[in-house]
Amino acid sequence: MGKKEKKKETESVKISKKKEVKTEQKSNNGLHVASLISFLLLIGLSVLAYRVYDDLTHIPDLPKLDLNKNWGLNTSEPRDTSIRPYRVIFSDSMDSELRWLFEVYRRTLKKKSFEDTAWTYGVHTDAFGKIFSHWVFKYSFRDRERYFNKFEQFRTNVQGLDVHYVHVKPKVEKNVMVVPLLLLHSWPGSVLEFYEAIPLLTKVRPGYNFVFEVIVPSLPGFGFSEGAVRPGLSPNQIAVIMRNLMHRLEHKHYYVAGNGIGHNVGADLATIFPDEVLGFHSSSPVVPTNRAYLTWILGAIWPTFVAGGDADKLYPLADKIMFYLEESGYLHLQATKPDTIGIALQDSPVGLASYILDRIMIMTDPSNKFDPDGGLDKYYSYDKLLDNIMMYYISGSITTSLRFFKENFDDYEVENAFARMPTPVPTWGLRVKNSFSYSPDFVLRWKYPNLVGTTSYDFGGQFIAFERPTEFVNDVFKAVKAFLALKK
Template identity: 30%
Template sequence: MSFLTTSTAMLLASSAAVLAVSLIPTPLVAQPATAGAATEDAAIRPFTFRVSDEELADLKRRIKATKWPSRELVVDDTQGVRLATMQKLADYWASQYDWRKVEARLAALPQFVTNIDGVDIHFIHVKAKEPNALPVIITHGWPGSIIEQLKVIDPLTNPTAHGGTAADAFDIVIPSIPGYGFSGKPTELGWDPQHIARVWAVLMDRLGYKKYVAQGGDWGDAISEQMALQKPAGLLGIHTNMPGTLPDNISAALAGGPPPTDLSADEKYAWDQLDFFYKHRVGYAQEMGNRPQTLYALEDSPIGLAAWMLDHDAASQKLIGRVFDGQSEGLTRDDILDNVTLYWLTNTGVSSARLFWESKLAFFAPKGVTIPVAVSAFPDEIYTAPRRWTEKAFPNLIYYNRLGKGGHFAAWEQPELFTQEIRAAFKSLR
């Protein structure tokens, strides 16, 4: 089947033209989306980001001038990101890390901005060579960005070069959530996951996609599940790597009580993960959910921002700690700093935190999605959704797989595995 509407040819043509424009030298290139200056038209403008040398020099100067707290009192990471980890990160960030490398990688990708509901939405848009590729909109989360998805672009759009078949091809749209990365920062209330979901449907429509799928983890899951609830014309199904599946009795027991006694091994594993998360790790989300503006330090201190972002779920925080100790698994130092530096340079520490304030949704409760849903359950996710909970939460479950490795940042940490999952998940919808 063809996923393109009749207007697509025109859009493709104009995209090609603007893409050419976006590769000319900096002064003529479109600058980052500025909220407020946004126009109301539906034009899709090319986008390239190039930060000034002065801003990079300022960042390095600030990192070198960091005023450090005293060392944690424990010999593990139970009080937060360890001082030694942050000092290693700071040393590498200020002396060896090169933002220009990822800037060049981004500049090599077709990026655009279009204004929807008054906010400029930035997105990467890469088409497969195959004419009948399945369009997918992939949404990042917090503390992520489009950086999380860079490694899956080529495998998904060019599957024959990455162990797949032509029939596995996707056209990929990777937007920056409002308030994140190169998208505009909302200046008005109401940019909750429901609103963002509606905007994504407008975006896919504007790109000429008649039929498409959506994918996400973290906030990307919340947004994808809201899209599934809204059932915009054209949305065939969603894939999530952080599904909302918690049965009511589990949610109630997590608020203060013993686990139900009838849990299977998978369910007990998930319970233990959730119990740990709510007892020890949910603080960042509660703070951002209630007092995002108070986090001035995220905008003023690069190390403050980096530590805040590194200290997400326990598994990814430990993984990142190992990376800065010299081990190589899933993520590199550059991967981590590309993402943190993107937040720093776009000044989005606080604006991204506001999504937690805007959203009134329960993180992991079933939302009542009835369209086709595919789920990949990664072992190091905040919780690994058990099959029984998942089947109950999503009556139209078309795919469920429990993976042997990978965590919260699945696309970033395990791009090959993630790619295979996306291919397998959506095969039945082509």
């Protein structure tokens, strides 16, 4: 063998050894990565297991809350806590400003949505064009201003914040009992969610010896209620403000109904003040605890055992998780950077409308995103949708409303503790077909041991009072009748 052949063979051996070393290194790296992933999974499962164990064995104590904490500007001046009439005004200057912004948008060269994608990429330009056209040519500012003011409205200062609310008292005969009902709205909803329900709630109906005095507040930071000037106004703190508002109106005992974030506030209200809340009606009945989440995950082994005939609301597990990942991006954004998105939305009424319409579309019925028009006209009139958008725009409240999610996220440990505390208040759950969340009755009873009943509708979404006011009112009457029967 010549020198050249020996040299080639030596180089070949070296290359082969290098490849073996690299392969071994890759294999070792792979083992290290797998070990790291396994270690992290073990830690994650251990933390979850501990939290579930803690849920099962430990009931948190009720945190001490300052019932008079000031959320407004610090001032030595005495606050005016009187109840003042309030009226919504669509000013001429606002009208002119909006018309100018509409014209700017109308003249802008717009990127068209893809064909055959419907709302799977978000709001479709053609569908939005129809709503925008209605806004420009058919939405009567004067008529809608009258609609906003169809009920008596007031503001009063509670814990440093001017709180706006609608207050409607029924006209009844002496033999009919009047019971106070506090209605708590959702996001991106407003007090307007209940405008069509209010006349039905305040009207006597056959088979019922009671009727409602309705109080519908704009939650702090929403609509015409002031937002906090400092961080910390989480759902349990808002619950305290709502309770103090009811005391201001001379109601020491009352019923509560809420959906979406209104459910969060209502659940905390019932937990903190069980001797005041006579009954709690939730259109979003869910228990957001680690124990409930683990039950959901393990239930994938036998879905019907966990959810019975409603198994499709929780399973297949993989499909539900993918859906939540796709549709929960707004939650992460609002829970981390609310002011960033708030500035962008408040600057443009068209941008604000697009953002809100996308959420109403999916929260009403997830299948809407496959409808070229977003399915919105099947559930709401364009005037109703635009009214709700105008509520945010004319009040300038979109940023402060988004902060609700960050405050909730930042106060997670306390809110989680509230979710684990059994609430003795009589409770009723209204389940709708397209709710994002679902808890079986046995899970609801972990939080609400006095669960009087539940209703399941094969229709409806998160904004059930806005979408189907008659059906919502029917269920509230049925629930309160059951609550009253417990006293006999």
